[in-house]
Amino acid sequence: MRIKYFFFFAFVVLLYLIFLRVDYTYKSPSKTNEPNLVLLNANIEHFLQGELEFNVVAKKIEIFDKKFIMHESTINSEDGLIISADVIDYYLDRGVVYASSNVYFKRGQHVYSGNELEYDMTRLLLKTYRGGEFVLQ
Amino acid sequence: MSRVIIFVSLFVFLVCFAAEDNPVNIKAERFEVNLSTNYFEANEKIVIEQGKLIIRADKANYKESKNKINLFDNIIADYLEVKIYCQEMVFDREKNIVNAFKDVQVIYKEYIVYSQKLVYYPDKGLMIFEGEAIVNQGKNVLKSNDITLDLKKNKIYSDNKTNFMISNGN
Numbered sequence: 001m002r003i004k005y006f007f008f009f010a011f012v013v014l015l016y017l018i019f020l021r022v023d024y025t026y027k028s029p030s031k032t033n034e035p036n037l038v039l040l041n042a043n044i045e046h047f048l049q050g051e052l053e054f055n056v057v058a059k060k061i062e063i064f065d066k067k068f069i070m071h072e073s074t075i076n077s078e079d080g081l082i083i084s085a086d087v088i089d090y091y092l093d094r095g096v097v098y099a100s101s102n103v104y105f106k107r108g109q110h111v112y113s114g115n116e117l118e119y120d121m122t123r124l125l126l127k128t129y130r131g132g133e134f135v136l137q
Numbered sequence: 138m139s140r141v142i143i144f145v146s147l148f149v150f151l152v153c154f155a156a157e158d159n160p161v162n163i164k165a166e167r168f169e170v171n172l173s174t175n176y177f178e179a180n181e182k183i184v185i186e187q188g189k190l191i192i193r194a195d196k197a198n199y200k201e202s203k204n205k206i207n208l209f210d211n212i213i214a215d216y217l218e219v220k221i222y223c224q225e226m227v228f229d230r231e232k233n234i235v236n237a238f239k240d241v242q243v244i245y246k247e248y249i250v251y252s253q254k255l256v257y258y259p260d261k262g263l264m265i266f267e268g269e270a271i272v273n274q275g276k277n278v279l280k281s282n283d284i285t286l287d288l289k290k291n292k293i294y295s296d297n298k299t300n301f302m303i304s305n306g307n
Contacts (some may be wrong), residue, residue, distance in 0.1 A: 107172055124172040134163045134170075134177070136199070 035062035035069070042070075052095055052121055053077060058088075067091045082106040083119065095122045103128075109137040161187040161206070161230065163197070175201035183208070185228070190235075190259060191215045192228065204231045212237070216259045219288070220244040223255070233260055241266075245288060249273040252284075262288035 039061040047054050058073030067089055074084035075097070085099035097119045099105075105112040105119070105126070114132020119125070166181035177199040185192040185206060195210035206228040214221040214235060224239035235257040243250040243264065252270040257263070264286040272279040272286070272293060281295040 110170075110172075110175075112168070126168070126170040126172060128168040128170075129166075131166050131182070132164070132168065134165075134168060134179075136161045136163065136177075136201070 033064070035064050037063040039063070049092065049095070054081070054121075066093055080106070080108055081121075083117075085117075094120070096120050103132070111135045159187060159230070161185060163199075165197070177201075187228075187230065189216055190228075192226065194226070205229050216257075218245055219257075219259075219264075221255065221257065234258055243286075245286070247274050248286065250284075250286065264288065 040059070042056065042058045042061045044056040044061075047056055054075050054077035056068075056070060056073060056075055058070040060071040061073070062069040062071075070088040070090065072086060073088050074082065075088065075090075076082055083097060083099055083103075083105050085103040086101035087099070089098040090096075091098075098117075099119070100116045103112070103114050103117050105117060112126075112128060112132055112134050114128055115130040117126060117128045117132075119127075162185070163177075163179055164182070164184040165179035167179070169178040169180075170176070177197075179197045179199075181195065183192075183194045183197050185194075185197065185208075192206075192208060192212065192214045194208040194212045197206055197208045199206045208226040208228065210224060212221075212223050212226045214223075214226065214237070216235075220243070221235070221237050222240070222242040222244075223237040226238070227236040228234075229236070235255075237255040237257065239253065241250075241252045241255045243252075243255065245264075250264075250266060250270055250272045252266040252268065254267040256265040256267065266284045266286070269280070269282055270284045272284060279293065283295060285294040286292075287294070
């Protein structure tokens with residue numbers, strides 16, 4: 001009878017160890033629900049939202065109610081902004097871009113390459129995370 | 138004809154020289170950049186490279202209009218054979234001058250210099266230690282105010298009263 005409790009205890013310990021190994025440091029906001037529309041090999045020449053205007057080239061764009069998720073994509077705007085990354089989330093309500101994995105950012109003479117960035121397109125504020133490199137002219 | 142060729146060559150050389158930029162590479166774990174004011178902040182594991190100058194620090198900021206990089210905490214700067222340790226540093230990109238503050242320690246060949254403020258001109262090979270400085274060169278210890286170390290001539294100057302000691306090695 002006691003062996004049953006031992007197995008139960010071992011099972012709980014095993015669950016706990018598995019739980020410890022799960023990495024929760026980065027949760028992609030990309031996979032929360034189903035998109036309203038999916039565009040493949042997309043080339044949006046004039047994305048207009050208020051004063052913001054940019055072009056998007058992407059292998060895949062998932063369109064949700066409040067955000068776009070662009071895979072293997074590049075954003076260009078007329079003021080010389082270029083953002084490319086494996087995944088770019090664009091939040092329509094805030095005008096904020098989250099880019100992750102193989103990120104390249106260029107605006108004016110300043111070039112950044114790294115792993116993760118957040119760019120507020122209206123306030124022109126850039127934050128980067130998880131290492132990267134800036135080249136200042 | 139030869140004058141024209143010389144003039145054209147000189148002009149091309151000057152244009153090429155003027156067009157040569159001196160980019161700075163900054164690596165860090167995190168950046169915060171305001172692109173409307175061109176104000177940069179870098180945090181953690183910072184490595185700044187401009188030409189042969191490499192500076193490591195924990196924190197840095199840079200305002201493009203001033204063209205000076207301010208660095209803080211656990212700074213190590215390398216330029217050829219010179220190594221500078223300190224807690225605060227200002228790197229003037231335009232004039233190519235390094236100002237080091239707080240617990241400055243310089244290691245160059247057999248020299249080890251301790252000071253609270255250093256002005257370093259990498260191009261000229263000049264180090265000006267402001268305030269009290271202690272220079273160790275092997276068994277020799279030199280203590281003075283406002284010491285200038287000329288790396289190219291391998292000489293030390295001071296206009297102030299200087300204490301010079303030869304350590305017995307203890």
